[in-house]
Amino acid sequence: xxxxxxxxxxxxxxxxxxxxxxxxxxxxxxxxxxxxxxxxxxxxxxxxxxxxxxxxxxxxxxxxxxxxxxxxxxxxxxxxxxxxxxxxxxxxxxxxxxxxxxxxxxxxxxxxxxxxxxxxxxxxxxxxxxxxxxxxxxxxxxxxxxxxxxxxxxxxxxxxxxxxxxxxxxxxxxxxxxxxxxxxxxxxxxxxxxxxxxxxxxxxxxxxxxxxxxxxxxxxxxx
Amino acid sequence: xxxxxxxxxxxxxxxxxxxxxxxxxxxxxxxxxxxxxxxxxxxxxxxxxxxxxxxxxxxxxxxxxxxxxxxxxxxxxxxxxxxxxxxxxxxxxxxxxxxxxxxxxxxxxxxxxxxxxxxxxxxxxxxxxxxxxxxxxxxxxxxxxxxxxxxxxxxxxxxxxxxxxxxxxxxxxxxxxxxxxxxxxxxxxxxxxxxxxxxxxxxxxxxxxxxxxxxxxxxxxxxxxxxxxxxxxxxxxxxxxxxxxxxxxxxxxxxxxxxxxxxxxxxxxxxxxxxxxxxxxxxxxxxxxxxxxxxxxxxxxxxxxxxxxxxxxxxxxxxxxxxxxxxxxxxxxxxxxxxxxxxxxxxxxxxxxxxxxxxxxxxxxxxxxxxxxxxxxxxxxxxxxxxxxxxxxxxxxxxxxxxxxxxxxxxxxxxxxxxxxxxxxxxxxxxxx
Numbered sequence: 277x278x279x280x281x282x283x284x285x286x287x288x289x290x291x292x293x294x295x296x297x298x299x300x301x302x303x304x305x306x307x308x309x310x311x312x313x314x315x316x317x318x319x320x321x322x323x324x325x326x327x328x329x330x331x332x333x334x335x336x337x338x339x340x341x342x343x344x345x346x347x348x349x350x351x352x353x354x355x356x357x358x359x360x361x362x363x364x365x366x367x368x369x370x371x372x373x374x375x376x377x378x379x380x381x382x383x384x385x386x387x388x389x390x391x392x393x394x395x396x397x398x399x400x401x402x403x404x405x406x407x408x409x410x411x412x413x414x415x416x417x418x419x420x421x422x423x424x425x426x427x428x429x430x431x432x433x434x435x436x437x438x439x440x441x442x443x444x445x446x447x448x449x450x451x452x453x454x455x456x457x458x459x460x461x462x463x464x465x466x467x468x469x470x471x472x473x474x475x476x477x478x479x480x481x482x483x484x485x486x487x488x489x490x491x492x493x494x495x496x497x498x499x
Numbered sequence: 500x501x502x503x504x505x506x507x508x509x510x511x512x513x514x515x516x517x518x519x520x521x522x523x524x525x526x527x528x529x530x531x532x533x534x535x536x537x538x539x540x541x542x543x544x545x546x547x548x549x550x551x552x553x554x555x556x557x558x559x560x561x562x563x564x565x566x567x568x569x570x571x572x573x574x575x576x577x578x579x580x581x582x583x584x585x586x587x588x589x590x591x592x593x594x595x596x597x598x599x600x601x602x603x604x605x606x607x608x609x610x611x612x613x614x615x616x617x618x619x620x621x622x623x624x625x626x627x628x629x630x631x632x633x634x635x636x637x638x639x640x641x642x643x644x645x646x647x648x649x650x651x652x653x654x655x656x657x658x659x660x661x662x663x664x665x666x667x668x669x670x671x672x673x674x675x676x677x678x679x680x681x682x683x684x685x686x687x688x689x690x691x692x693x694x695x696x697x698x699x700x701x702x703x704x705x706x707x708x709x710x711x712x713x714x715x716x717x718x719x720x721x722x723x724x725x726x727x728x729x730x731x732x733x734x735x736x737x738x739x740x741x742x743x744x745x746x747x748x749x750x751x752x753x754x755x756x757x758x759x760x761x762x763x764x765x766x767x768x769x770x771x772x773x774x775x776x777x778x779x780x781x782x783x784x785x786x787x788x789x790x791x792x793x794x795x796x797x798x799x800x801x802x803x804x805x806x807x808x809x810x811x812x813x814x815x816x817x818x819x820x821x822x823x824x825x826x827x828x829x830x831x832x833x834x835x836x837x838x839x840x841x842x843x844x845x846x847x848x849x850x851x852x853x854x855x856x857x858x859x860x861x862x863x864x865x866x867x868x869x870x871x872x873x874x875x876x877x878x879x880x881x882x883x884x885x886x887x888x889x890x891x892x893x894x895x896x897x898x899x900x901x902x903x904x905x906x907x908x909x910x911x912x913x914x915x916x917x918x919x920x921x922x923x924x925x926x927x928x929x930x931x932x
Contacts, residue, residue, distance in 0.1 A: 283633075285653035287660040287675070296667075298660075298675065303653045327596070332647070333663040334640050341647035344595070348648065354595040355608075356646040358663070362919070366598065366643060369605045373581040374596070392919075 284468040288338035290432045293477040299432045300468045301338050305449075309342030309434065312446040312493055314349050319439035319489040320378070320405060324351035327374045331357050331367060331381035339434040343380060357386075364389025371400045378405040380427055380436075384412045398422070407436060410478075410498070428498065431461045431476040432469075435496055440489035447494030454481045457499060505818070506626035509764045514812070514820050517763045522556055524792040525767055529553045529563065532798035538574045538584025539800055542566055559801075560769060565776050565788055567803035571607065582608050585797050593796055598643045599746070600925070609746075610796040611645055616748035616765045618651040621685065621717065621741075623762065624751040625657075627817065628683045628739060629714035632656030637676065637684030637716070639664055639691060664691060669698040673709045680712035687738060688720040688925070690918075692727045693858050706734035717741050717751055720925040722826075722844045724859055726851045742826055744768070745789030745804035746797075750824070755816040758823030766791055768822055770810055771803070773830045781810045781822075786830050805830050807842075832929045835869045836905040843928040846875065849899050855879040855891055860917045865929045872906035875899070876930075878914030 284300025291297075322328070328347050332340040336359075347354040355374060357366040364386050370376065379401065390397045398419045407427035408416040417424045425437035430452070435445040445452060451462040453473070459482075461474045479499035487495055505511055512520070530550040532539040543549070546564040553559050571583030578584065586593075586608065594613060598606035609615075630636060632655055639662040652659050660675045662668045672695075675681075699706045719741040731738055741751040742759055747766045750759035761768045770785030771778055779785040787806040791799050808824040815823060828842030835841075843863060851859035860878035877895060884891065892911050900907045920926045 284658055287635075287658065287679070289661075289671075296671065298671075298678075300658075303650060306647075330642070330646060332642055334638065334642055334647075335661045335663055335668075337647040337661050344647045348594050353593065354646055354648070355598065356642040358641050358643065360663075360665075363641070363643070366601060366606055369601065370598065373605065374608070 282468070286337050286341070288341075288432075289335040290338065290429065292431065292475065296335075299338050301341075301432070302468055305467060306337070306341040307345055308449060309446055310345035310349060312444070312448070313343050313346035313434070313436060315491045315493065316436045316438045316444050316489075317346055317350055317352075319491065321439075322350070322352060322377050325353070326378075327353045327355055327376040329355045329357060329367070329370050329374075329376045329379045331359050331379065331383065331386055333359050336429070338432045339429045340381065343434060343436070359383050359385055361385050361389030361392055364395070365393050368393070368395045368400050371404075376404060378407070380407040381409060382406050382412050382416060383409040384415075387412055387415060426498065428478060428496075430459055430478050430496070431471065431474045433461055438487060438489040438491055440487055442483070442487035442489065442491075442495045443498065444487070444491055444493040444495055447492075450494075452482055452494060452496060457481070459496060502631050506623045510623060510762070510819050510821065512764070512820065514814075517820060518556075520764055521767055521792065524764075525556055525559050525790065526553055528790065528792055528795075528798055529559060529800060531795060532800045535795075536585050536798050536800075537578070537580070538566065538570060539798065541574070541584065542570065556767070559767075559790075560778055563801045565771065565801045565803050566799075567805065568607075582610070582797075585799065586610050595646060595648055597645045600643070606643065607746075611648070612796055613648075614651060615645070616791065616794055618645075618649065620744070620748040620762050620765060621751070622651055622655065624717060624739065624741070624749070624753075624760075625683045625685070627753055628717075630657060630683045634658070634682040635660055635679040637672065637681045638662065639668070639672070639684065640686060664688070666694050666697075669694045670702070673698065673702075673704055676709045676712070682712060682714050684713060684716040686720065686741070687716045687718040689724075689727065689859060692718075692731065696730060706736075710734050710736045713737075715739050715754075719749075721928075722847060724847045724851045726848075726857065726859075742806075743804075745787055745799065745802050745806070747789045747791040747794065747799055747802070753815060753817035753819070757815065758811055758825050760815070760817075760819060761789075761822045761824060763821045765793055768810065768824070770808060773807065776803070781812050784809050784827065787824065807833070829929075832863070832865070833868065834863060834865050834873070834929075836871070836873055839903070839905055841873060841903060841905070845903070846899070849902050850877055850895070852898070853891075853895065855883045855885075856895065856914075857883075858914055860914045860926065862917065862927065863929045864932065866931055872908055873899075873903060874908045874910075876910045876912055876917070878912055878917040880914055 285303045287300045402421040405423040407425045428435045435443045437443045453460045459476045459478045463470045483495040533550045574584035593610045595611045597609040635658045638659045715737040718738040744750040767790040773786040787804040787808040807827040810824045847859045862876040864874035896909045
């Protein structure tokens with residue numbers, strides 16, 4: 277597939293089995309993903325004016341830029357910290373000062389940083405919805421009083437768990453297929469950087485059962 | 500299409516036009532701040548000042564009380580308000596909340612609209628460097644400044660190549676620079692340059708080739724030392740130093756490298772005596788006091804930045820008439836020993852001259868403004884240490900003591916211990932312990 281769109285507005289990256297590749301997208305492509313993510317966010321019923329913290333890195337604009345736009349579109353306020361042990365102090369400070377209803381993108385690096393700075397992750401996350409990345413999911417799940425959800429970067433696509441427990445991806449922009457238990461990603465629309473059968477390195481399968489949350493977007497089931 | 504030389508026509512406004520613009524803008528922002536920002540209202544009420552008292556810049560300077568970071572923190576603690584009474588409630592305008600670096604405490608929130616004064620100022624600076632629609636731009640930053648919501652560059656046809664700050668990003672930065680050939684970049688910092696230096700030494704990649712498309716890059720976080728300035732020049736890279744304009748916008752040097760430009764359509768700047776807070780004339784060394792002219796969400800009015808500066812208002816060789824200033828250091832970092840003033844900027848140039856301490860990582864232990872001796876904690880690179888601790892300490896002690904001419908104590912620590920005090924682009928240069 278060739279692209280009619282030549283120039284990306286942003287060049288971020290995605291990571292497959294530790295190899296980081298550049299990936300470009302236009303602002304319109306990121307906004308498009310935001311609409312999908314608003315559907316998932318709405319299933320939680322967060323009150324307008326609530327705060328939501330995103331933990332990510334700048335090159336993750338391709339995946340998390342849409343999430344932040346979705347937060348804005350629903351009248352919520354976004355705050356940010358880096359996905360780095362060294363910025364875990366900010367995660368604690370923002371949680372304490374702003375009482376976010378949700379935190380998206382918690383990774384093992386943040387948990388390590390909280391320990392390093394002497395903060396109790398259970399207290400930092402208590403009472404909140406926390407979308408954890410695969411390397412932190414089990415640990416956050418074990419914390420009491422935390423509504424633990426999954427967030428998974430599948431190549432340049434972001435899959436986000438809804439309030440009913442399904443991990444949704446934007447099935448209008450992306451086609452997902454499973455080969456030998458690994459998810460492969462292809463673009464459905466013309467994009468700055470079309471993708472065909474990208475081996476994402478993410479183990480999982482596709483579910484064809486509609487989610488009870490009512491969101492029509494596709495669902496992947498992590499292995 | 501031929502592009503204009505300056506991004507915004509206001510950049511070349513005459514002194515008279517800038518003064519007229521400020522007369523109107525300052526009255527408007529003062530009224531807005533009093534109405535919307537609780538700390539401003541509290542401070543003005545205590546001083547008996549009303550917005551109707553402010554009809555000109557003259558009234559403003561004569562009557563409006565100065566606030567500073569301590570006032571913001573005090574309001575925050577008294578009212579359990581994370582914004583410290585500086586977040587104006589403007590329904591529908593706040594779209595997200597950024598935070599400051601948090602080098603010296605809890606990060607302070609910075610409510611964001613779709614654009615900020617900093618984005619406006621920095622795009623002008625990159626345009627001055629040579630960035631134009633259709634170009635690529637290297638963006639190496641943290642997310643806390645504004646997350647992934649920034650659109651200023653894409654709205655103007657510039658493609659951003661996004662990087663985080665860390666050693667693993669350096670080979671990717673070099674690869675991307677050769678692949679897309681960016682015109683400019685930001686924000687380059689001391690740690691990033693040190694990581695680049697180590698990368699070039701180890702990989703054999705040619706820095707001149709990596710940077711051959713760059714017409715310049717903006718450098719910030721801390722002062723640029725002589726060693727790294729010389730090194731980057733050898734790479735063919737021109738760095739443009741930047742600093743915070745009192746948390747209102749950025750202030751960056753132009754190609755003349757003769758002071759930081761403060762865009763006077765974005766901010767009103769003045770200097771005051773750091774102790775008495777009495778106004779000083781341009782050219783005198785004083786504390787920089789900044790007032791935003793357009794940030795309705797954080798309307799900092801007569802905000803004492805803590806920076807010791809010298810303001811110059813004459814025309815600049817770059818073609819702009821906006822004020823410039825020389826930055827001497829932070830007033831709260833200044834230490835007096837045997838009557839001699841010492842600021843971290845002076846120490847950096849001395850520390851970075853040694854191979855083991857070339858990162859220039861150090862802290863001044865400051866328990867009082869006036870002290871009997873200079874106490875330095877200096878970080879060294881374990882991998883570059885070829886002599887004993889004692890030999891290195893004695894070498895550093897001898898050279899620094901001779902240069903500054905005061906009593907000196909030097910403590911050596913592994914530089915990794917200092918880096919943990921981050922954020923990664925800078926460490927607290929002055930500490931009480």
